Amino acid sequence: MVYKLTQWLRALFPSHCRLCGTATRAVPDLCRSCREDAPWLENVCSRCSFPLPACRDDALCGRCQKLAPAFDATTALFHYRPPIDHLIKRLKFSNELAISPLLSGLLANRLVARDAALPALLIPVPLHHTRLRERGFNQATELARGVGRKLNIRISHRLCARNRNTAPQSLLTHNARRLNLRNAFTVTTDRVPGHVAIIDDVMTTGHTASELARALKRAGAKRVEVWVIARAG
Ligand SMILES: [Zn+2]
Ligand SMILES: [Zn+2]
Structure with a gap:
């Protein structure tokens, strides 16, 4: 209606x-x-959505084969490339909140179209409170609101927190990135539903999502999906 x-x-x-x-x-x-x-992702790793050259079902990228992330599956719409990267930057840094319904609407359409069980709870990747204060909003929360409304899934706002204001991942080497995020998140309950999805705007290395998924699994989650607008790589 x-x-x-x-x-x-x-x-x-x-x-x-x-x-x-x-x-x-x-x-x-x-x-x-x-x-x-638009730079839609097509052939991707079934676990982390890293772009892959050949079209194979259930293929894993080299990194996931070596060391699987703590999350179980990723849905990502686009390569993190023009013009999608500009849209995401406009949302994040120019406070163009009207971009959020567009991106969350496209993500929700993709999730409705797939034939898979939906999670019981959506968890926006939290920003550290200092960064949240600077920006005034968390883009992941804005996206989760749109997707949650369309798919009728609850959003968690206070279930987890970011402990430290970690250094921007882009400034660090690969190993330093992993250490930078260790114990970065605290989950404030031990009753996380069995199936949940983490939402963020962009996945770069996947370490942030993996660290959050690890914390959620320690708190009771059995299956953790990651839903993002774009995948760098
Ligand atoms: Zn147009
Ligand atoms: Zn992978």
Whole structure:
């Protein structure tokens, strides 16, 4: 009903594509040609969504074969490349919160289309409170709100916290990145549902998600998925 109403309103009042600005009736508001040109991920590692060259079912990337992350599966929509990286930066650093419904809408559409059980709880990757204060919002929480509303899944806001204001991962070497995140998260309950999903905007090395998944599994989760908009690599 709500969906029909949205379609009807959109037919009367077209919106504008968030990328190129042309009028569009698409929901979420990304016009057809921007949608077709977007850097969608296709062949990926079944565990961490790292881009893979060949199309194989259930293929694992070299890194997951060597040392599997603590999470079980990843859904990622795009390569972290233009123009998607610009959209994500506009959301994060220019406070363009209107981009969040577009990105969360695209992610929700993908999750509805797959034939798999949905988690009982969504967990946005927490920001350290210092960074949250600087930015004023957590982009992962904004994305989780949109996905949770569309898929009818609860969001956890206070179930876990970031202990330290860790150094930006991009400034560190590979090994230093892993150490930088050790015990970075505290889960404040031991009754985490069996199946949960972590939400973030971008996955880079996967260490942050893996560290959070490890903390969630220590607190009772059996299956932890990671849902992100874009995958770097
Ligand atoms: Zn467009
Ligand atoms: Zn992998």
